[in-house]
Amino acid sequence: MEDYIKIAKNGLWSNNQALVALLGLCPLLAVTNNIVNAIGLGIATTFVLVASNVTISIFRNQIRKEVRIPIFVLLIASFVTIVELLMQSYFYELYLILGIFVPLIVTNCAILGRAEAFASKNTWGKSLLDGLMMGVGFSVVLIVLGAMRELIGSGTLFDQSALLLGSLGDTLSVNVFEDYQGTLLAILPPGAFIGLGLIVALKNFIDLRKS
Amino acid sequence: MLRSILKAGLLLFVFTVVSIFFVALTQTTTKEQIKHNEQQLLIKRLGELVSGYSNDILADKYTKKLHLHNIEQTVTIYPAKSNNVIFAHLIEHTYPNGYNGNIRLLTGIDTNNQLLGVRVIAHKETPGLGDKIETKKSDWIKQFSGLSLSNPDKESWKVKRDGGVFDSFTGATITPRAIVSATYQLLELFSKKDFLNNKK
Numbered sequence: 001m002e003d004y005i006k007i008a009k010n011g012l013w014s015n016n017q018a019l020v021a022l023l024g025l026c027p028l029l030a031v032t033n034n035i036v037n038a039i040g041l042g043i044a045t046t047f048v049l050v051a052s053n054v055t056i057s058i059f060r061n062q063i064r065k066e067v068r069i070p071i072f073v074l075l076i077a078s079f080v081t082i083v084e085l086l087m088q089s090y091f092y093e094l095y096l097i098l099g100i101f102v103p104l105i106v107t108n109c110a111i112l113g114r115a116e117a118f119a120s121k122n123t124w125g126k127s128l129l130d131g132l133m134m135g136v137g138f139s140v141v142l143i144v145l146g147a148m149r150e151l152i153g154s155g156t157l158f159d160q161s162a163l164l165l166g167s168l169g170d171t172l173s174v175n176v177f178e179d180y181q182g183t184l185l186a187i188l189p190p191g192a193f194i195g196l197g198l199i200v201a202l203k204n205f206i207d208l209r210k211s
Numbered sequence: 212m213l214r215s216i217l218k219a220g221l222l223l224f225v226f227t228v229v230s231i232f233f234v235a236l237t238q239t240t241t242k243e244q245i246k247h248n249e250q251q252l253l254i255k256r257l258g259e260l261v262s263g264y265s266n267d268i269l270a271d272k273y274t275k276k277l278h279l280h281n282i283e284q285t286v287t288i289y290p291a292k293s294n295n296v297i298f299a300h301l302i303e304h305t306y307p308n309g310y311n312g313n314i315r316l317l318t319g320i321d322t323n324n325q326l327l328g329v330r331v332i333a334h335k336e337t338p339g340l341g342d343k344i345e346t347k348k349s350d351w352i353k354q355f356s357g358l359s360l361s362n363p364d365k366e367s368w369k370v371k372r373d374g375g376v377f378d379s380f381t382g383a384t385i386t387p388r389a390i391v392s393a394t395y396q397l398l399e400l401f402s403k404k405d406f407l408n409n410k411k
Contacts, residue, residue, distance in 0.1 A: 033338070067219045071226050078230035082237045089241040092248035153339070184339040 004129055011133025017110040018141035018196075019203050024108040027101045028142060029192035033153060036160050038146030039139070040094045041101060044083050046135025048105055049114060051079045053131030056119040063120070072115045080106040094163040110138060145195050153187035155180030257289060259346075260319035260328040261299050264291035268301075280306050280396055298322055300401070303332065306393035310385040311335040314344075316393055324402050328356040329394055334386075341386035351378065352390065360398050368395045 017023045024045070031037040052075055056063070063071050084102045087095040095102065105111070114134055119127040150156055155177040162173075185191050250269055257268060272289045279286065282305075289301040299321040306314045314334045319327030329352055331344050343349040354377070369375025370388050379387040 062222070064215075064219050064222055066215075067223050070223060074223075074226055074230055078234050081234050085234075085237045085241045085245070089244035089248065092245070092252065096252075182339055184337075187338045 003126065007126060007130050008133045011130060011135075012137045012140070013203075016137040016141065016203070017113075017134050018138050019200050021110065021113070022200075023110040023113060024138060025196075027104055027108065028138075028145070029189065029196065031098060031101050032142055032146040032149055032192055032195075033187050034150040034156075034160070035143060035146040035158055036094070036164055037097060038142040040087075040091065040098055040164060041105075042135070042139025042142045044087065044098075044102060045105055045108060045111075046132065046139055047083055048076065048079045049111055049135040049138075050128060050131035052076045052111055052115055053119040053127040054124050055079075056115045057122055057124040057127035060120050060122075068116075068120065069112075072112055072120075076111050076115070077106050091164065097163070110134065141196075141199060144199060145192065148195050148198075149186045149191055151176060152183050153185075153191065154182045256317060256330060256332070257291075257301055259330060260301055260317065261291045264293055264298075266290070266292040266295075277400070279304060279400060280308070280393060282307050299327055301327075302397060302401075304393070304397060306389055309334060309336055309389045310341050310383065311337065314386075314389060314393070316390070318394060318397050320398065320401050323359075324398065325357060325359045326355050326394065326398065328353065329390065331390075336386045337383060340380060340383040343380050343383070344386055344390055351380075351387070355394055360395075360402055 011017075015021060018025070018028055027041055027045075031041050052072070055075055056072060080103060083105070084095075087098075087102060114130060118130045122130070147157060150159065155175065157174045157176055158172045160173065186195070253269060268289050268291060271292070272287055274285050274287050276283065276285050278284075284305050286305075287303040289303075290297045291299040291301065299319055301317060301319045303315065303317050306316060312335050314336070315332040317330045317332050319329075321327055330346065331352065334342070334344065336342050336344065344352050346352060363376050366374070367376045368391060370377045370379040370384060370391055372379055372384055373388070375391070377387060377391050
């Protein structure tokens with residue numbers, strides 16, 4: 001039991017892939033100009049992480065050391081392709097917005113990193129939890145950054161949630177500031193770097209205070 | 212040594228086959244739905260510009276190679292018919308000189324050479340400045356409906372900054388200028404007689 005709590009804590013906080021390992025920054029910085037994009041990419045990444053972790057841990061004793069990396073890459077690429085196809089068939093408009101960043105999940109080092117560092121050495125149960133927690137930890141950072149940039153950049157929250165939830169989403173979109181002209185910096189790439197920097201700093205600050 | 216190489220190779224082979232199987236399975240099961248989604252989106256886009264057509268507009272589309280916006284390009288043309296008579300064309304074309312490269316446009320022109328409207332399909336203009344050409348961000352692009360080569364006259368088919376009638380956005384003149392110019396050039400091309408008849 002203690003193991004599992006440790007795994008969860010690792011994924012969500014102390015070894016957070018986006019804040020501590022600083023992996024997967026390319027999609028993280030690119031798609032987080034609003035919450036809906038962030039949630040979409042977060043779910044897709046988490047799904048791939050869980051699927052690849054579970055599969056690799058199940059076959060960890062069969063996968064020979066000398067070919068493990070090609071096999072990991074093969075499995076991850078397959079899962080990403082499957083996710084891409086599923087998104088195209090169920091969330092087509094969201095897929096169009098996320099565009100190239102869905103196939104680019106394959107290059108997210110966090111996924112190969114967890115396969116090599118965790119799933120190839122642990123049982124499938126632990127690997128599932130590890131994948132899930134790493135994915136959720138990554139998604140939370142995506143969403144926080146997305147919320148910050150959307151709020152400052154365009155003055156809305158959950159804009160275009162219809163892409164994810166259908167007609168239900170229309171009620172969710174909030175125009176926080178009326179007649180807000182928007183702050184361009186937050187939407188453009190520099191805003192992503194500054195925002196992520198602030199979140200990393202905040203995390204370090206909290207850690208420092210605790211110790 | 213050889214044995215272990217063979218074993219590793221076999222393992223890799225097995226994983227490849229199984230992976231391909233699952234990817235192929237997903238692809239076959241989602242194929243129909245994806246095609247359906249693509250068509251629905253296209254019909255929605257076309258429907259914003261033209262209504263009241265009775266033909267299967269996606270099946271009737273054709274492509275044409277032509278010299279437009281100073282480049283050679285292949286445009287896709289969707290003819291809208293009612294009672295088997297074409298009353299409008301919707302043209303998907305590329306304008307290469309946006310602020311940040313290509314802008315894909317869908318322009319509707321009826322048989323009297325009047326604009327049904329213009330919509331942006333894809334662009335890389337600056338978010339927050341140039342992207343006001345999207346209907347999501349502003350109504351700017353809707354002003355083209357009903358215009359033609361003579362309305363406004365040739366001198367006025369420019370953004371206000373160049374002495375014309377079209378507003379430009381604060382901080383972004385190139386993007387609206389591109390749309391205005393692209394629309395005018397396409398109208399001009401369509402006004403030429405027999406332009407659509409020499410299909411090729």
